Amino acid sequence: MWDVEIRGMASAHAIVASSIFLATVIPAVFLENFSVYGSHMVWLYSVAGSVAVVNIAVFWLLGISPPTKKNTLSFKINRLFRSCLYFLLSCLFYHTVVVLYGAPLLETALDTFSLAVLLSTFTTLRCLCILGPNIQAWIRVFSRDGALSVWDTSLQITTGCSLVGAWLGAFPIPLDWDRPWQVWPVSCTLGATAGFLTGLLVAPVWIHWHRKLLTYKLK
């Protein structure tokens, strides 16, 4: 039972991770002078888009999404609408936080917002996929000892890793090496992506390692 779940999660994570690689490689084949630094925004949205699509598809197929009481069309549309709204709100939230951290208010607003979109894709979108647009469930998962399933734990880990990655990504900016990746927000998006990949890798391993300690309350 446990091993099956972990294996399922590991494969899902592998698919998501490979989608990031594909999103980096495929545009390079089709687009001329595409590079991660040079045409950073293209890369960013290609990664964000592919991660979003793959995440939604995977969780749809696996049926991880929480069971819904009602199954009417209007309820589904309502759900979809609320998910979109939450996603947008989370983008705005991240944007605000990044500006508070010192990003220029106006000059690079688009870049900052793109970073916010990427972070939302890595964190909020997964929450929406796994938990649905249910803030209470989110709060439960992200408070201490609140995880109820393997997926909750994986969500905690990937979200934490993405955010820490983006946080660490800001550190090289003041260095005077004059590298292309020191330009705002390249290092942060790279950091977030690296953190997300690390999270995807670490989550199954960590859960496997600690499976004795993890005692989820059965729903």
Place this chain on the structure above:
Amino acid sequence: MFIMRLSSSVFALLCLMCEVLCIALFLRGFFPVPVKSSVSSKSKVSDLPPEPLTGSGTNASESPGPVFRRVVILLVDALREDFVFGSDGLRFMPYTRQVVERGSSHSFIAKARAPTVTMPRIKALTTGSIPGFIDVVMNLNSPALLEDNLIWQAKNAGKRIIFYGDDTWVRLFPKHFMEQDGTTSFFVSDYTEVDNNVTRHLDDTLKRDDWDILILHYLGLDHIGHISGPHSSLIGPKLTEMDDIVKKIHAALISKESEGTLPNLLVLCGDHGMTETGSHGGSSDPEINTPLVLISPAFRRKGGFEVPGVLEQVDLAPTLALGQGLPISKNSVGRLIPAVFEDLSLRDRLRFLQLNGHQLSCLLEDNNPSFHKEDGYELFRVAEKSHGSWMKLYMDGNTSEVLGNMGKKVLKQYLEALKAMSSALSKQLGKYDMYSMIMGMILVLILLLLAMPEALSREAAVDIPLAASLFSLPFYLLCLLGSALHVLICTSAGGLCYLCSLPWVLVFTLIILSSALMCALVTMAARRMPTSTKTPTKGSGWTLSELDVVLLVGTVGHTLSLSSSSFIEEEHQTWFFLLNTLCLAVFQDVCRKYFREQEEGGEEESFSSFSPAVELGMSAGSEKWLALATPLLTLTCCRLLRSLNHTGVQWAHLPDFGHWLNSADHKMFLSLLAALSLALIFLLIQRHCSLVSKIALSLGLLGVYSYRAAVGNVLFPWQHSSRAVSKLEVERWDGEFLTGERREESAMTRPRRADAAFSGSQRRLNLLFAEASAEVTEKNYRCLEGVSFCQSGGTVEARFVYVFVLGILFTGVKDLLRAQLTSSGGDGGRLKSRGLWEVYSGVVLLVALLFRAHNLPTLACCLLIQTVMAQFIWKRLHYDAAQTTIMHYWFGQAFFYFQGNSNNIGTVDISVGFVGLESYVEAPAVILTALSTYAGPLLWAFHLLCYLTSQRHRAVMGLGHGSYCFALLRSIPAVFYVVLVTGLRYHLFIWSVFSPKLLYEAMHTLITTAVCLCFTFMDQDRSGRL
């Protein structure tokens, strides 16, 4: 039995004091002492050594006569070597190039030393000495050059000197010039007027005959460099203009030349170069390589372009001195340029070399106790001896070839001796006193490592086992080892160390004291060890909260970040970043507290209550929302303050809100903002004060506003702006013209900090020099653009505020003393708390007076954050003393940078030292400057003190523990930095980036010690009462 029992705060204080002493020792070793005989004594003609002669002749010690009649020094600021000798010179300076290639001239590349800033370079050119880093810092406020220098010597010998150009000279040499016209370098964007001001005198002066030395200092080229760099289209015309001036002067000098008189000399030189972006200050090649062209009919004609030889900039001073028949200035480390005297008789040349050698050897004797061992010194003695025997032959009338050959040999010997002595002296400048440095470093490190376990334990008192350590074997062994080491080092190192120059008794007392300290600390640490290994087993369930992780990672991360020069320059970014993370962590804590609690109460409704109705309803709900809003408010405040003052290097040039406010057009906004901030400050601070203090505070804050209005920063509502605009601001150097200059700079590529020492704020530093001395000497007569500076400058208003500050402080201290006298109880406690708050509000009022008008919002935000955080976060969330202390420390650090400071000496605002004073008075000026610079950390530390004292119903330990944490927080980066700097002492940026930071760290540690003294005082009378 001999166990000393100290409260932990006293112990922390003692440790911190030892640390300050160790750091002082380290600094003494780190900053090389300038090579100097003495500051004020000057060389005299009568001191010159006699010409070595076997028989004592009648006029043996007579100075040799001058070689040149008139000297014109044409100093072009920031003239880079390739502007003359490179392709630019070929294109834009045809006349100079022709003279260099075919005329009777000598050309050299003169190497300037860092800091390549105008004022130290002028000093080097005139004194021949190399001003060290510490010189630059120490001389911030002494305008006149007191050292022995060429200009003084010339004036003393009755030479008539005329000066036109940068008024730095006028301040350095007051009353030295027969005629002078100084131009200010304030308006950087002006590059034509500054030079026209010099050139307009030229024709007239060149016609006249009543002068001996003419000094011209052209600033335009430097200004063009700052505006648009060395490759701009403005450079060419400017160089051509300079070329025309060379031509004009040269023609005039030639026309004046006549048979029977001595030849004239024209010197074309630069004070420093410029980098590829046009700034200067560091030690990269384009900055230090300046051209030196000497033109005189006395020289042989050149056959073609030769690659110019390389020499030191300081070599010009002795050459000019001897060329004018003047004694070489005492502290000169330069050696004369042999080519200049090539065509003189052998006897004169030898004599000049002997004089130069004698002066260098005297300097060596004064500065190096083991001068006998120096190669150069011995070489010089040998050369002098052979000079003597040559003289004997010469006087005997021997004119054979033997004499010539022998003379050449003596000449060679002299030159070698000069070279060796000069390099020995220069080397001494760059030499570290490793003994002092390592002793300071080791002591400070051991102190931190051994005292740390005590800090981590939360006991109220510390037992120092004096007896156990004083009567132990290790103590005696340590003493013995220390003494042996000292003797060994001092006998072998040649006594260049500071410690070796101390009297023996003092040194041995120090050794005994430090050994005792070490032994006591080791004993204490050893005693702590078993318990510290025991505690984890007991508290294995002890987990770190997210906040603890942030605090820990932040402290460690910041300490480690000091090892990178970029992170030091941009340290404010680190702190802002950490502070933001801290606020988010606190926010998460608040959310958890309030939402978890609710969740336990009622599961479902926790999120249906997003409506603001709750806020208006019961107090519990409103408290929750206020608590939730607090970190967000803090974050917003920090973000706004961040755009107020841009500091650092990389982004400092971007236009910031502070400059916008300071520009003349926005005076209305500034006035409004300042008034609002002052009102907010009053509202926030008056709650805790007695009625009398409240009144005094309000009057004082009004006084602050009227002071700012008097100085011309802000407007009274009834005042018309046009009048105030015409007044000159005290803070001119940071005013609008600088904004303009900075904007222009930012239009280019962003200033590369790579190898520019003071690069980013170099102009600021330049102006700082200018400002410092301007205030002192010229406050009363300086006129700039027809605007009189002769105004009261708000002295009366400032003094008015000082009276209230003293009054409030006095009330506060009185309350504190009364609290101490009354017996324990609620009343005494309340009195004490109020007394502290009154002292605090007195300090706030003083800081409000010292802060610039545009910085008043910083102060208001500081108080606002303190109030709301204390009200809703620290009390409600039950953070312990350590967590609160760390947060206060972080906020203090961040506010240090919010108010516009950086790790560069240039951003120290020394105009603060003149608030309320009519002239420069050292002690108050230094104290006021330090207070205003460290206002942020100080205010937060005082707030911590007030807060912890008011929290007396909670852990009694709070204050002592807080003080300990505070000391530890300061010690960790300071000690790490000392160790780091020792390791990086040969780093490229050691003087530009690491040294200023070291001074800041030392100063900060000193201030923290003072704060800990207050902590201990407050803690002491409590423990006394208990």
